[in-house]
Amino acid sequence: MNTLKNFNRIIYCLIFTFCCSKLFPQRYTIHQIDTLLIKTNEELRTKLSNKDLIIWNQKIIKSAIKNKYPKGEAWGYANIANRLWLTGEFKKALEYLSYAEKKSKKINDGFLTGKINQEYSQVYNRMNLPKMALDYNLKAMKYALRLKKDNQDCRFFLRYVYSTRAVYFSGTQQLDSSLIYLHKAMKIDPNPLDIAHIARHYTIYKWNLDSANSYFKKAFDLLETQRFKHNKYQTAVALYDYGIFMQVQKKNNEAINAFSQSVKLAKEVDRPQLVLNDYRLLASVYKALKKTDKEVEYLNKAASLNDSIYNNLSSAITLSFNKITKEDEEEKMKAKNQAVLWYGGISFVIITVLSLYFYQQIKRKKKKLVESKQIILQQEEETKILKRKLSENHEQIIQLAKKNSVGFLSLFQKTYPEVCQQLLKINPRLSHSDLSFCAMIWLGFSSKEIAQYSSMEHRSVQTKKYRLRKKLYLDAESDLYQSIKSISETE
Secondary structure (H helix, E strand, O other), X not given: OHHHHHHHHHHHHHHHHHHHXXXXXXXXXXXHHHHHHHHHHHHHOOOOOHHHHHHHHHHHHHHHHHOOOHHXXXXXXXXXXXXHHHOOOHHHHHHHHHHHHHHHOOOOOHHHHHHHHHHHHHHHHHOOOHHHHHHHHHHXXXXXXXXXXXXXXXXXXXXXXXHHHXXXXXXXXXXXXXXXXXXXXXXXXXXXXXXXXXXXXXXXXXXXXXHHHHHHHHHHHHXXXXXXXXXXXXXXXXXXXXXXXXXXXXXXXXXXXXXXXXXXXXXXXXXXXXXXXXXXXXXXXXXXXXXXHHHHHHHHHHHHHHHHHHHHHHHHHHHHHHHHHHHHHHHHHHXXXXXXXXXXXXXHXXXXXHHHHHHHHHHHHHHXXXXXXXXXXXXXXXXXXXXXXXXXXXXXXXXXXXXXXOXXXXXXXXXXXXXXXXXXXXXXXXXXHHHHHHHHHHOXXXXXXXXXXXXXXXXXXXXXXXXXXXXXOOOOOOOHHHHHHOHHHHO
């Protein structure tokens, strides 16, 4: 078996070396560089490892440098950043995007600018900074909508932007918006990943298993076609979504099989976040089967992988803070240099006009500085939440809630004292039952899960939510989940 594996590796290395020799036999023209970076890179994403594809892009970047072609350099850096954030190397990904951004500043190319903004949005999404992810994704979408609609590369890029926007909205529980953008993406180009996500939407949120099953069939049929049958990543995502579909129907063995296959493929294409998600769901399935040893095994695997991802995340967050600060300093310096040039050679009347202009500029910069500080505060809060989720108590609280244990609220108050304190400030008459219900909402349990773990009817949960909304003095338009989730932010 080992001999066969070694033989396969040798063959693979020979093929890769041959491809590189064919791809880099000479100094390429600008048109050829564009084709390699946009089209060929996309084709090689599912055929080469992340490491080999990075090396491949580095060689094209060298060719672009020889041709004095900054657009080629920038696009190559963005391609490398894409491989890096996929493997959890967020700090390196941000560094390469910074290189790409610097090279693209003097280039008026909407496709390139959209590509860089989209990769920034993907990095920030993986760093659990949803607001920044959606902001950069919106910038990318604006550029994508201006591109030629008859250009296949441009259309596929717009589909990619729509698809990722749907994922971001799903992560922030804006479910209707998520479904809208999944259908927008499908309209441009039917894709197994988007179709599987729609099926998952009908599995979890709309609870229409017939529709979910129909969409899963479409996704797996597409994965059998020549275009997608070698795409391990899309297959891994579809299997992950399908595993959830099986788990919801309590078909636990089928769910284990789907999640296990997803793990195998996700490891082959180096997607640690997907592996982590699979581990967590495998642990939950084994728990339902009362196989404690397997549950603990996958919880330990998930914890270990989560630590590795979090370590990369911490250094990347620091780098993103520095980026915001640096951009602000550069703008201030640019404004200062402009002022010196203006004041050096113009008359009193022009000075007066420019003084008014700079006054408006300063007001705008102050506003932007305030917004930057708010972003930093948001990042710090989200980082704090990540750290909380890694604490030993958090998992124990989740388990106590699921068991409807009497010790649940006590441990929750001990771990997150600010939540109950703020709730009681709003209404000191909140009962022990009210606080427990609020705690489960703050922890992210859905109405269905609260009903399940509290042995309540789903209708009773809805009634409880209605009464709780009145006790917390919330109007009909207020989102109960968001209001309770933001309680700790008011201290």
